[in-house]
Amino acid sequence: MDQTAPANPVNQPGVEPDGGESPDPHRTRLRLDISYDGTEFFGWGKQPVLRTVQGTIEDALSVIFRRFGVIPTLVVAGRTDAGVHASGQVAHLDLTEAQLHSLDRPRRGNLRGKRYDGPASLARRINGIAGLEADIHVSKSEIAADGFDARFSPLWRRYEYRIADNESPRDPRYRNHTVWYPATLDIDAMNVAAKELLGLHDWAAYCKPREGASTVRWLEHFSWRRNEEGIIVAEVRADAFCHSMVRSLVGAGVFVGQGKLEISRPGEIRDERSKGSEYKVMPAKGLTLVEVGYPADDGLAARAELTRSHRAPMD
Secondary structure (H helix, E strand, C coil): CCCCCCCCCCCCCCCCCCCCCCCCCCCEEEEEEEEECHHHCCCCCCCCCCCCHHHHHHHHHHHHCHHHCCCCCCEECCCCCCCCEEEEEEEEEEECHHHHHHCCCCCCCCCCCCCCCHHHHHHHHHHHHHCCCCCEEEEEEEECCCCCCCCCCCCEEEEEEEEECCCCCCCHHHCCCCEECCCCCCHHHHHHHHHCCCEEEECHHHCCCCCCCCCEEEEEEEEEEECCCCCEEEEEEECCCCCCHHHHHHHHHHHHHCCCCCCCHHHHHHHHCCCCCCCCCCCHHHEEEEEEECCCHHHHHHHHHHHHHCCCCCC
């Protein structure tokens, strides 16, 4: 069973800074639902030369809004690392009145009696610029509910990690999304170890440190299963994750499953708050951000304010 996070946990959540200020009353906030294959991206955050998810979408926005000068900046629910995928990423951007109204004019084609939705057209325009064979897709764009903040409003983020062990099929079509692991893993032992990790803790032993940032997180759910294809899937959900936390937790679980760590050892490593060399951080390609959980619309603003008020100064 999942544990329920406390109403007011300390130092939560911990996605990396990339904006998330209160909405400008003179702009309209849009929510984007995004999926991508992270194989050819150097992570989410925009970089001067390297190809990133944010950079690719903002390049499309620069074409769409080129007549309006300043290009909108994306704020994301969770910044993914290089090679990590997403099927349920969420971001927002704020548009001026002129930018928003520019979406209300259909570019071409017969609507065939359908009502034209300007904000919804932004997703179609981004996808059109990306092309049919793109490794990124915006499934929805819409005016966000009052108080919505993609970064600060979430209650939790959920990831999945895919592993093909010696009992799993080797399907080359999924080689960029599944780690092939040359051992037979004991899922029952891995689940026992995972259950003992749940709760509000300091995860310094499972995070890549950032100076001044908190490593306190509420791990709500961590479990392992073998799906109908025979692939081992880890499901991990927390209020937020610090850098490399999911891949580190999965790595410790794999070592338990292989008999290289005692079942109690992952919890002991956590409590020692010191990262050693007893387990290996798993490769990025097996990891996918599958869902971001938000409160009901009437709770979005309060949740965002609560999150901001409990953020460490440099978190």
